[in-house]
Each structure stands twice: as structure tokens, then as C-alpha cells.
Amino acid sequence: MIYTVTFNPSLDYVIALDALETGRINRTKKEHVYPGGKGINVSVVLANLGYDSIALGFEAGFTGKMLREMLDQSGCRTDFIHLNEGMTRINVKINAGKETEINGQGPEIPEEAVEELYRKLDRLQKGDYLVLAGSIPRSLPSDMYERILGRLEGRGVHCIVDATKELLFNVLRYHPFLIKPNQYELGDMFGKTLETREEIIAHAKLLQDMGARHVLVSMAGDGAILVAEDGTVIQEKASEGDVKNSVGAGDSMVAGFLAGYLGTGSLEKAFRLGQAAGSATAFAYWLAERESIKALLDGPADSYGL
């Protein structure tokens, strides 16, 4: 089974305007509310690709109730922990020529709720995949992901971590199966701006020296580079298309990679399905659907396990 964990889910309020001006009333041309949060997005795209997963995380308040309902309707299985105080955040995604995002802080997660999540994770079995993705609320310590991987160590659970800075650095010694920083996040981890292919590969390898297995570096419209555990490097440009809203492109890429890997066992197919899923999301108002992903694949969909 695949599990995703989203510590700080959201409702994403996605709006489109011709232009955004501060200090005045702006009116939207288009608006929509979607379930959000990185792990949840991974679960939604996995479901669109025909892969079952269970989305774990925390929800609270009327927004949390709505999040559950929306995910139920979309056929995505959840096993959230309900918090009695606060409310699931609403993140605002503004498409006005440029993309601007305002992400909320989210509710406080008490110690008992974290313990409840640990108990759920204790039930994972050998061969399961666990995706940890996104920020954690400020009330929690920055070694949260490390504690989870430490607890799962030696149990044969394959972990995928899509996080930045300390959250990511701290988990490397547990040899995560896959990490997916974007080009800027990777540079940021070393206090640098990475521009060339060589610089990106060299820094991905530094993360492998610290314990990561496969490192997938996404580069938005420029595509992605996979530095595999055995040193193989796969790089490809992204498909060209009309970008509508790239929020969730990275999460879609993680979902596509995992689906491709589970469906074929091939890192190359996984990489290509990941790229197609990321681009299909960028070319849509929200997360990629199965058909739009298939349309961006090179070769027949069944050769990707779809």
C-alpha cells in the first residue's frame, strides 16, 4: 500500500485575475476551491493514475470537514486525525500573469495527535511506500520527518520525502528511496544558486553521499534531472504547452514517478511518467487527469504500466 502524510493540508482557493494590484479591490475572473497539501496532491494524482493510496494527516474545523468530503467524492481514501481546535488552512493561489501564493499557518497539532499518527504509521508493512511531503506547522519540531523515518527504520518501508532544508537534511541518514527538491530548493540547501546541469548533478550527488538513494531535481518548465542510486543520470526537457496553474506540478511528478516505478520497475519509465504528470498539471487549472498525462507520454501508455 502507498501512504501519504500531509501535516498541514489546506483548501486551495485558486483564483484568476487579469492583473493583481495591491492597495485596491481586485475582482476575480475565475475562482475554484480544491483540496490541497502536498501529500494529498500526490494521493489525488495517484488515484487519477489508477493507484490506490491512503492519505494520512490532520484536519480541523469546517475547512477540514470540507476537505474530507471533497477527497471522498474524488475517490481518494483518507485516514485523517481530527483536531478539536483551530481550522485547516485556506491557501490562496493567484494566477494574474504571474503566479502568487499565500499559504496559511494551519492549526496547532498537539502531542497526543502526533502520537496517534505514530500509531497509524506503526501499522505499515514491509514493501509499503510512504510519501512525506510539505511543510509542517510551526508548533512542531523541525525533526518531525526524521522522527518518523527513525521509527520506521529496518521495517522495509520505502520512503519518499518532498521537503526542504532541515526537514530534508535530517532524513538523509535513513536512506530515503527518493527525494525531490526543485533546482532552487537544492541550491538553497547549500546556500548557492545552481545554474548548470553539472552544478545540479554535483549537488544531487552530495545529498546521495549523505544517504539519499534516488534524487529527482525538478526544474519547472526546464524539465528535470534524475540522479539514480547507481550514478545513472537521466535528464529531459519538459513538454511545451500553455501553462495555466503550476501549483502541484512537483507533487504530480512524485505521483507519476511512483506510479511509473511500481508499474514497470524501470527508473527511466518512472522519470518520464513523472515528467508527464508534472507538465499535465502545469497545463491544467488543477491537478493532472489520467488522459492529459497519457497524452504527454512518448509511446503507448501500457508500456508505463497504465
Ligand SMILES: Nc1ncnc2c1ncn2[C@@H]1O[C@H](COP(=O)(O)OP(=O)(O)OP(=O)(O)O)[C@@H](O)[C@H]1O
Ligand atoms: N511551465 C512548465 N512547463 C512544462 N512542464 C512543467 C512546467 N512547470 C512544471 N512542469 C513539470 O512539472 C515538474 C515539477 O515542476 P516544478 O519544478 O515546478 O516542481 P515544484 O517546484 O516542486 O512545484 P510545486 O511546489 O508547485 O508543486 C517539472 O519537472 C516539469 O516536468
Ligand SMILES: O=P(O)(O)OC[C@@]1(O)O[C@H](CO)[C@@H](O)[C@@H]1O
Ligand atoms: O505550505 P506547504 O505545505 O509547503 O505547501 C502547501 C501547498 O502550497 O503545496 C501544494 C502544492 O505543492 C498546495 O496544494 C498547497 O497549498
